[in-house]
Each structure stands twice: as structure tokens, then as C-alpha cells.
Amino acid sequence: MAVVDTQRQGEIVIIRMDNPPVNALGHALRLGLEKAFGEANADAGVAAIVLTGTGRFFSAGADITEFKGEMKEPHLPQLIDKIEAGSKPVVAAINGTALGGGLELALGCHYRVAAKDVRQLGLPEIKLGIIPGAGGTQRLPRAVGIEQALQMITSGVFIDAKKAVATGLIDSVADGDVVATAIAFAKQQIGKEPRRIGEKRIDKASIPADLFDKARASIGRHPSGPIAPKCAIDAVEAATQVPLAEGNARERKLFREAAASPYARALQYAFFAERQAANLPGIAPDAKLRDINTVGILGAGTMGTGIALAFLNGGFPVTIVETTQEALDRGVDRIKDTLSANAKRGRITESQAADRFAKLTPSLQMDDLEKSDLVIEAVFENMALKKEVFQKLDKIAKRGAILATNTSTLDVDEIAAVTKRPQDVVGMHFFSPANIMRLLEIVRAEKTANDVMATAMGIAKRIGKVGVQAGVCDGFVGNRMLAAYGNEVQAMTLEGAMPREIDGALEAWGMAMGPLAVSDLAGLDVGYRIRKERKLTGEAAQFARVPDKIVEMGRHGQKTGAGYYKYDASRKRINDPEIEALIRSEAQALQIKQRHIPAEEIVERCLLRLANEGAKIVEEGIALRASDCDVMYLNGYGFPAWRGGPMWQVDNVIGMRNAAEKIKGYAATYGARWKIASLIERLAAENGTFAGVDVKKK
Ligand code: 3H9
Numbered sequence: 001m002a003v004v005d006t007q008r009q010g011e012i013v014i015i016r017m018d019n020p021p022v023n024a025l026g027h028a029l030r031l032g033l034e035k036a037f038g039e040a041n042a043d044a045g046v047a048a049i050v051l052t053g054t055g056r057f058f059s060a061g062a063d064i065t066e067f068k069g070e071m072k073e074p075h076l077p078q079l080i081d082k083i084e085a086g087s088k089p090v091v092a093a094i095n096g097t098a099l100g101g102g103l104e105l106a107l108g109c110h111y112r113v114a115a116k117d118v119r120q121l122g123l124p125e126i127k128l129g130i131i132p133g134a135g136g137t138q139r140l141p142r143a144v145g146i147e148q149a150l151q152m153i154t155s156g157v158f159i160d161a162k163k164a165v166a167t168g169l170i171d172s173v174a175d176g177d178v179v180a181t182a183i184a185f186a187k188q189q190i191g192k193e194p195r196r197i198g199e200k201r202i203d204k205a206s207i208p209a210d211l212f213d214k215a216r217a218s219i220g221r222h223p224s225g226p227i228a229p230k231c232a233i234d235a236v237e238a239a240t241q242v243p244l245a246e247g248n249a250r251e252r253k254l255f256r257e258a259a260a261s262p263y264a265r266a267l268q269y270a271f272f273a274e275r276q277a278a279n280l281p282g283i284a285p286d287a288k289l290r291d292i293n294t295v296g297i298l299g300a301g302t303m304g305t306g307i308a309l310a311f312l313n314g315g316f317p318v319t320i321v322e323t324t325q326e327a328l329d330r331g332v333d334r335i336k337d338t339l340s341a342n343a344k345r346g347r348i349t350e351s352q353a354a355d356r357f358a359k360l361t362p363s364l365q366m367d368d369l370e371k372s373d374l375v376i377e378a379v380f381e382n383m384a385l386k387k388e389v390f391q392k393l394d395k396i397a398k399r400g401a402i403l404a405t406n407t408s409t410l411d412v413d414e415i416a417a418v419t420k421r422p423q424d425v426v427g428m429h430f431f432s433p434a435n436i437m438r439l440l441e442i443v444r445a446e447k448t449a450n451d452v453m454a455t456a457m458g459i460a461k462r463i464g465k466v467g468v469q470a471g472v473c474d475g476f477v478g479n480r481m482l483a484a485y486g487n488e489v490q491a492m493t494l495e496g497a498m499p500r501e502i503d504g505a506l507e508a509w510g511m512a513m514g515p516l517a518v519s520d521l522a523g524l525d526v527g528y529r530i531r532k533e534r535k536l537t538g539e540a541a542q543f544a545r546v547p548d549k550i551v552e553m554g555r556h557g558q559k560t561g562a563g564y565y566k567y568d569a570s571r572k573r574i575n576d577p578e579i580e581a582l583i584r585s586e587a588q589a590l591q592i593k594q595r596h597i598p599a600e601e602i603v604e605r606c607l608l609r610l611a612n613e614g615a616k617i618v619e620e621g622i623a624l625r626a627s628d629c630d631v632m633y634l635n636g637y638g639f640p641a642w643r644g645g646p647m648w649q650v651d652n653v654i655g656m657r658n659a660a661e662k663i664k665g666y667a668a669t670y671g672a673r674w675k676i677a678s679l680i681e682r683l684a685a686e687n688g689t690f691a692g693v694d695v696k697k698k
Helices: 027-042 064-068 076-085 101-108 124-128 136-144 146-155 161-167 178-189 211-217 228-241 244-259 262-277 302-313 325-344 350-358 383-396 412-416 450-462 478-495 499-509 515-522 524-534 538-552 577-589 599-619 626-636 646-654 656-670 678-686
Strands: 004-009 012-017 048-052 057-059 090-094 097-099 111-115 172-174 295-298 318-321 360-363 374-377 402-405 425-430 439-443 466-470
Touching (some): 012 027, 057 101, 076 101, 076 244, 090 101, 124 146, 161 172, 172 178, 228 244, 262 626, 302 325, 318 325, 383 412, 402 450, 412 425, 478 515, 478 538, 478 626
Parallel strands (some): 057 097, 374 402, 439 466
């Protein structure tokens, strides 16, 4: 199938890229473009050229799958240089998304016109751990100015057509057909010397003297890790110092440096792992989904209101039900306040905030959920209550409605069993704050129908979440792994690592927040209640002593101004000698000899407990694939994407054999909690990796 199509309209040639799904600039497309431009330039009857894409995409950039091997000629930078050097005017008719190499290609064209509804224009390479490598760091600053370009390249942010015209990235916005507008634009340029951005000189006087130093100083904890942001700044600075050809050569060198880093590999893995998670074996990608147009939410507490906001932001009408007027009002106020705060911060417009709020119907009657296509229960985490709610919902909800529970721990099979339609019941585990956190753990119960799973997955995407399937077990995937991680953290505190050392080591490694600081943020009383209900024994009871005592001291975390740490009025965390003394005295009472635990050991033990539990979860079929465990950790638990995730770390940094040996070593010292997953033992013996485990042959 031709990936490039050419059409002639009088003196104009229209070159159309047609390489589904996103017009990635893979080898075939580059060859096609080289040929089409070569022919158009050689044809004396052609006076100007229009370059466009298909469907929703101009081009999403380089084909990321090609980065693993040696790229074949023609290379994108040279192709773009040739297009820019051509003597016939070239107009990019940006019909849709133009990202990375796609936008670099448009920047190589002499003029750019974009359709009015284009929303994704940008250079997001930084999110893949690389930098623009096809002239983007040299041409974008020449088009939009250094400061704007630096901001776009170091953040990877997308801008829309309206903003693009204001910054100078594009020449005009087409109200109607973008190709027709581009043709008209091209006709006006015939016979004139094309405008080449690459030839433009940057006015150094207009650049603040400390711009690049400030940018370097602000990299800090950048979401793309330590290398790509630095390379991006160096490359943009080159645009202010040397002509295009030399700048391109510097960009190339810096691109290679960033691309060779493990962080780039981790981020690219994360990109594909996230998309892979949506792939449910046995369900065709085009399976018929249930129609979901209206959503009902039961419970207007923190979770219920967060979920309501997620759906309102996704454009859904939402009915929210509570049992008392007071609780309902509180929830509705919270939703209204969040929407207006978002409008004040400029994240949405005032009218968007008003439209979204207008789509909310508060109610005290569960019967009002009868018209909802999807009902999500977000009531208190208690099995008896959830069963009662589902029995009622079974009577109220219309036929074919999806009934979802937001439980984070309870058995979804048991909940489904109280209804006459267990095939329609699914777990939709949101993470707090549900309107912000990207992860949605979709729990497949024994009888959940395929189309319900596929629909839930589709819904996740529609509301901007990353859906990941999990099976039923205590804690499902994410929180079961978290329990192992938290357990090791408690073990290490008793062994002598103070909260500041544990959180400090993990934060320095890249975690958004250390585990004890997270507990303080989430509230220590929740875990306390669960521990008391579970009546812990043995080692688990020992590890509960410090957190239980902290709660019993009235320290419930940030909300009470103290937990593992003390907090000042601005919620700044302050080390507390009282807690360190408590930890020491509990260790003494348990006759645990304390020692200094080095930061590397803290990180290693946390990672290996996470990965070992993840491996057990994969071998039990609770997670479909190891990469799903990583996707959960990257999107719901503050694990840095540039570290790939705990499973990726074992495959790519620690090594499977090494991990197996270390786990066995810790098991010899610490006993049963370090029991090695049989999957790790097998893979270590076979010299295998988690990535190589077949989904069906687990
Ligand atoms: C670059 O350009 C480097 C240059 O500077 C220098 C070169 C020398 N490549 O996300 P979706 C696949 S780096 C290969 O579900 P959406 C994706 O895996 C690139 N494949 O759709 C999925 O496949 P599958 C800079 C790609 O509508 C399918 O397309 N560009 C690429 O929700 C649909 O994707 C970027 O970083 C690609 N570049 O979102 C943009 N892009 O169906 C990366 C997508 O098998 N892409 N696929 O799972 C995106 O951000 C989103 O995909 C996009 C569409 C917004 C475009």
C-alpha cells in the first residue's frame, strides 16, 4: 500500500502522507516523501508543493520502534534539509496532530497553515528521554523565539492552532478545508524566493543573559530524568551561537547522547507498555462496546467527588447520589470549588467550568440512577455495605448497564454474586485524587463479560486515564505490590533506617515521594483501621507496632499536623526526634539490633520486594503481563517513568540472575517474607526476562 499519495492541481502538487495509524515517519514513509519531493522538484510544470497528512494526523513524528536498530536512509534530518533547500515554495497543510519529527517536517516547509481544530502541535521527544533530532531545536527557536522554544522543547507541551499562530509557529489558521487554504497560500508564493526558517538569524540581544543558566538550574527532578533536559537546553543554546548546519550537527550529537541513556529506553518502554495495557487477550480491538453516555456515582465523599470530576471533565453527564443532604451538599461544593479553581488557574475557561458543573445532577434518591449507562459505587470500604448497595443497584439499574465498584481491597466476585447480573459487574479502582491520578485499575471478576472489560478500558481512555486490567486478590495488583513495599519499609525502620533516610534515599533515586511521607499524606488512620480489623500476628504484628503507636499518639499524618514527621502551616515536612526515639525503643523491645542502612540497600530492598511481588502476581495471572505492573507503578504510585518501573529495573538494570541471587540472600537473612517468586527462579535459570513472558503461557 502506498504510504504517500500525490495529486496534481494545475501547477500545484499535493503530497499526502498516508501511513496509519499516526503517519509515523518510518522508513517507507521517508522513502515515499523523498521520491515525491524529488519528482515534484524535477517537474518543470510544478510551481509549488503542498504537504499534508490523513485523518486526525499530519504526523506523530519518527517511528519510535525504529530507535532500537540502525535507522535506514533517507534519514529524517537530511530529508527535511532537502525540502527546505528546494526552490519551489512548500506549504505544510497541517490537517491534524503534528508532533516531534512531524512538526520538524512542517518546520522544514517554507510556510505552515493549520486546520482550526488542530490541538496537538509540539516537540514531545523529551517525554521519550530524547531531544528533537531532525532540526527541531534549531528551527523552532527561529520560528517562535528562544524562550518559547526552550519552554516547548524542555516540557514537551502541546499547543493548539490558535496559540501556534500567535507564537509564529504557523502562518495562518484555515477555517475551512486546510488543503484548499494551503493551495491558495501556495499560489501566492509562486515565483517568489521561498522563506527558509533555517536561514533566519537569531537576534542575541533579545535573549535574557541568564536564560540558559536558569533553565539548567531548574532541571532538578525533571520527569524525563537527568540527561535529556540538559541535552535539550544545550541544543537550543546552539541555535543562538552557530548557523543551522552546525547547529544541526550539535543537535545530532546531543540526540545520540540522550538516546543512548537507559532513561530514554525506560521512557520509550513506558510509552509502549501503556498502550499494550489496553490490549486484552481474547478481545478483538474492534469488539463492540456498550454505549456509555451517562454516568451515575454513588457516594459523594472524597473518592465519589473525584470520580465525578473525572467524568465531568471527560464530557459526561453525571448523577451523584448521597444519603444525606449535608453530605451531598459537601460533595457538590467540592466539585464546584475544584472546577472554579481550575478555571482560576487557567486550566479551563470559566465557561467550560460552568458547562461541566451544569452536567452534574445531585440526588438523594438511588432510583435516579436508573437511566445511567455506567454506575460506580464509591461508598465506605465495607463488604456488608457494598453488598447492600449492589443488591439495590441490581433492582434499579437498567438492563445492560455496567455496575462498577471502586473498592481497593474487597473481593469483587463476592460483590458481583449478590446481583443477578455478575457479568455486568467490574471493579473500577480509581486513585486519589481521582480527577488527577492517571491510573485506573480495572478489576476483572470471574464472571465479568468481555464487552464490559473492553468498555471499561475504552472509558478509561475517554476520561484521560490509563486503564490496566487486574484480577481479584487482596489489593489487586497495585496495592498488593504496595503492601510488600510498605512491609519492607517497616522492617527497615526497625532495623535502624529513620523515616528521613528511607524517604530521602527513595526520593534521591527518583520516587516522587518517599513511602512514609506518602502515608502521612494519605492519612495513617486508614491503614490503622484495616490492621486492627485483620488482627495481625507474627512479623506483620511486629511491623505494625510503630505505625500503630504513631496513630495512637493522635498523629494521623498531614491532616493532624504530624505523623512520621511534623508539618508546619505550609505542610513542610520536619524531622521529629520523638518518632526516631519511638522507633529505637520499639526496636529495642523487639530485640532488633539497629544499624545504619545505606541508601543503596534501602532502594534495592524496596525495588526487589516490589518486583518479587509483581512476579508472583504475574505468575498467578492476576496481572496479564509484567509491564502492566510497571504501568500501574508509573501512573498511580509516583514511580519515576525514566526508571521504567520495578519489573523493567529487574530486566534491564539489576538483571534477572542477580535479582534471584539477591532475593535468595535476603530470604536467608530475613525469612519467609523474601520467598522468591517461582517465575523469577525459572527466568533466572532460563536467562529470561519478564518482557519475554508470553501473556497466554504464564
Ligand atoms: C521523534 O519524532 C524524533 C525526531 O525528533 C528525530 C528523529 C530522527 N511511533 O497513543 P495512541 C502508535 S520521536 C510509532 O493509542 P492516540 C501507538 O503505539 C516521536 N508508533 O493514539 C499505537 O499503536 P497500537 C515524537 C506510534 O490517538 C497507535 O500508534 N512523537 C507513534 O491516543 C495509536 O497511538 C511522539 O512522541 C510513533 N511516534 O494518541 C508522539 N505514535 O495501536 C507519540 C503513536 O499498536 N505519540 N504510535 O498500540 C503520541 O503521543 C500519541 O500516540 C498521539 C496519538 C498523541 C500521537
